[in-house]
Amino acid sequence: MNDDTFVPRSRSAAQTAVLGVVVPIPEPWSQLFVDWRAKVGDPQANSVPPHVTLLPPTEVPLADRPAIGDHLAEVAANHPPFDMHLSGTGTFAPVSAVVFVAVARGIGNCELIANDVRRGPLARSLSYPYHPHVTVAHDVPPDMLDLAYCGLADLSAEFRVEHFTEFEQTPDGAWVIAREYPLTGPPH
Numbered sequence: 001m002n003d004d005t006f007v008p009r010s011r012s013a014a015q016t017a018v019l020g021v022v023v024p025i026p027e028p029w030s031q032l033f034v035d036w037r038a039k040v041g042d043p044q045a046n047s048v049p050p051h052v053t054l055l056p057p058t059e060v061p062l063a064d065r066p067a068i069g070d071h072l073a074e075v076a077a078n079h080p081p082f083d084m085h086l087s088g089t090g091t092f093a094p095v096s097a098v099v100f101v102a103v104a105r106g107i108g109n110c111e112l113i114a115n116d117v118r119r120g121p122l123a124r125s126l127s128y129p130y131h132p133h134v135t136v137a138h139d140v141p142p143d144m145l146d147l148a149y150c151g152l153a154d155l156s157a158e159f160r161v162e163h164f165t166e167f168e169q170t171p172d173g174a175w176v177i178a179r180e181y182p183l184t185g186p187p188h
Contacts, residue, residue: 016059018169019178021072021117022051023110025134029157033136036152040137040144047174052103052132054114054164058124067121069179072166075116076181080188082109086134086157089149099148100133101155107132113164
């Protein structure tokens with residue numbers, strides 16, 4: 001149950017880009033999640049920065065990039081900063097071999113922003129219901145899923161979310177920051 005993994009399709013790199021929109025996880029938590037993904041052998045440990053997904057990897061025409069930037073800026077201007085609390089672990093098993101750290105506070109904020117992001121030039125459906133989380137193990141053996149699940153079960157991380165980030169996937173599968181969008185909307 002994870003829309004976060006983009007499987008490249010045959011596409012013309014000159015005509016399309018693959019974008020994702022996320023709430024990035026700040027330090028010191030970010031490095032902790034990278035270290036755990038590497039510890040359990042997750043192949044995306046060093047290519048996917050720790051995050052809560054707002055828009056899963058989505059192929060878009062390059063010609064739409066200006067409209068997408070305007071759209072994301074408008075979404076950010078309509079949502080205020082918010083507090084996020086990550087706490088404990090969960091899994092999507094048996095639907096998907098994924099272990100994640102749960103969003104305990106900020107779920108509603110993520111849902112509202114994600115719904116707005118997935119409109120206009122980024123309108124798309126999802127394969128699974130939206131469930132904000134931070135993936136810490138994916139595509140690893142069952143014993144490594146268990147290690148991540150138990151090893152991070154007591155985690156508690158709190159931070160302020162003041163922006164979301166648009167990432168673009170490079171031809172080698174890594175993700176690079178395309179733009180950050182400050183949350184400047186009035187309080188809900």
